[in-house]
Amino acid sequence: MGRTPCCDSTGLKKGPWTPEEDHKLVDYIHKNGHGNWRNLPKNAGLQRCGKSCRLRWTNYLRPDIKRGRFSFEEEETIIQLHSVLGNKWSAIATRLPGRTDNEIKNYWNTHIRKRLLRMGIDPVTHSPRLDLLDLSAILRSTLYSSSQMKVSSLLGVQPLVNPELLKLAASLMSCERKSPSFSPQNSSPTIQFPHEQQLVEPTGTEFNDEWLSGPILPSCLNLDANFELLGYDYHGLDQQELARTEGKNKNKNLCSPCSSSPTQMNSNSSNFTSAAEDEKESYCSQILNFELHDIFDEAFM
DNA sequence: AAACCGATCAACCGCGACAAT
DNA sequence: CATTGTCGCGGTTGATCGGTT
Secondary structure, eight states: OOOOOGGGSTTOOOSSOOHHHHHHHHHHHHHHOOOOTTTHHHHHTOSSOHHHHHHHIIIIIOTTOOOSOOBHHHHHHHHHHHHHHOSOHHHHHHTSTTOOHHHHHHHIIIIIHHHHHHTTBOTTTOSBOGGGSOHHHHHHHHHHHHHHHHHHHHHTOOOSSOHHHHHHHHHHHHHHHHOTTOOTTTOOOOOOOTTTSOOOOOOTTTOOHHHHHSOOSOTTOOOHHHHGGGOOOOTTOOHHHHHHHHHHHTTSOOOOTTOOOGGGSOOOOOBOOHHHHHHHHHHHHHHHHHHHHHHHHHHHO
């Protein structure tokens, strides 16, 4: 590329638009259409670059723009689409009539992203941030129980903890240790549950205090097998775009634990109040907890 | 009242895609 | 095929505002 940006010309105004400039731009586009953005400012009598005019029009002055807070359904749609399309804000915007890509992007970064993080959901992968879960507590009790296993067997009673739990924990640890530089871009690990994989029996050298006190859960867990069951509604998505996006997102976990059919929730189209946001957060947390319980139930029982 | 801080969002910038030459 | 020009996208910035200290 390397060509000069269109705004290089000196003397062109930058910064916030005045009502007069807005009026000029709207008036010109209503009469002539925008046509060539590069020539538009000159023809419209604006001291702006075409790029600035296009942005002002598409993000602010367009008559079909819906302003105001995002509705419950809109936010849910954004989360669902983001889990499929990633940061394809323009693609997401085409499915939200009246909303611009810029508006959606801002809303994502200022509201949704933070809420997902608070809920322990990775806003990039839409999967639970298992690195935040405190498995150390589980492991401590497991370790304690494992030491009792021999005693239990000697006594002829069943151990209190499913030994598979211990195996899985060991597997998780070795996963973390083997790939400390793991990133979603260079790998697509999927957790292998005990019935699917030969697990390494923990030995005395593998379990130590460092493990129990350090960051416990590997970031390489991928629970997509379970989260796919949440069932996205892909209806209405352009299949070509999906295919294109899947190429870029193939290493990501394309699911959203806090998605659901809008009808399952409060279907009022009311805008969010802080209370409503709390309600939504709570709702999503419940789903997340539910799913996590399912996962661990399935894995350990 | 003033300073500080975080949230919000309009606007900018750089770059890639694609069409035209 | 290479170069040039335009458009649009996504990341980032910075002005503004409201709340808190």
